[in-house]
């Protein structure tokens with residue numbers, strides 16, 4: 192199965208501190224540490240001297256949970272935000288914009304400027320989705336304000352729910368969404384294909400949902416598959432989400448102004464910034480997207496969070512909890528296209 196020690200060493204290398212004068216390849220490495228749906232890493236980086244384009248990799252779609260590629264483009268936004276923060280921290284600031292041409296891509300154009308390190312940049316290698324029970328402690332108001340300020344991206348509204356009754360309403364929709372998803376064999380099959388049951392598998396593939404990173408035991412691949420079939424049930428999963436949400440300090444909901452790729456990317460940028468600010472403050476986060484993934488639940492969820500008629504993009508819980516093993520990443524070489532001579 193491979194050892195957790197070897198796994199941790201390999202992951203530490205992936206997350207090594209960005210050098211003071213990084214090449215483009217190292218900037219790409221930092222970009223790939225971003226959150227992304229099912230950890231499919233659905234991106235390709237196209238490098239040139241004066242810009243990096245982040246292109247969708249449709250071979251890594253998750254068509255069941257994300258039929259219109261909403262999460263895929265949000266994931267590009269997460270990576271773009273990491274890239275912009277990293278380049279800016281190293282004196283290579285620039286502009287990040289969505290290019291609608293073709294399938295749509297995200298372009299970061301370097302313009303230079305002073306090196307501006309930020310708490311968000313420093314948090315990039317430490318951020319993780321922490322799918323554990325938290326300790327129930329509330330987040331103090333100044334920290335909530337810092338989270339809201341960090342997540343400010345034009346075109347995206349953030350709704351913060353910290354009231355217990357409202358969190359219970361969110362939980363009802365998470366449970367309803369979870370029940371619908373688990374009842375769908377295609378959803379379960381797709382999820383299972385991205386599970387990595389032990390360190391060896393996680394390292395070999397460099398992607399997917401590593402069991403230890405979700406607080407689950409390591410198992411041989413064959414046994415992991417069998418166990419998953421036996422234990423992945425609506426009741427146990429809904430109980431788990433109830434515990435996780437009730438032990439969280441609050442829920443952050445990102446709602447963009449329009450339902451198009453540009454705004455899905457913006458929502459991804461906002462949620463990545465929120466997650467980085469949380470990490471900088473010692474606050475954990477995890478995604479609970481069932482109410483936005485199950486399309487039939489979206490109108491009810493939008494009304495609940497006070498944005499009727501709009502499509503909420505991303506749902507995240509936050510609070511104080513343990514640090515779990517990090518999730519794997521593929522090396523930058525595996526996600527770069529066309530590297531002109533001397534560029535990377």
Ligand SMILES: Cc1cc2nc3c(=O)[nH]c(=O)nc-3n(C[C@H](O)[C@H](O)[C@H](O)COP(=O)(O)O)c2cc1C
Pocket residue numbers: 224225226227228229230261262263265266269318319320321322399400477478479480481505517518
């Ligand atoms: C758009 C988007 C949707 C996501 N949806 C979920 C989700 O519904 N449930 C979940 O547990 N994690 C979800 N995640 C988190 C990813 O699984 C996670 O980012 C990925 O496995 C990499 O792990 P890391 O965030 O710890 O680096 C989502 C992430 C993104 C960007």
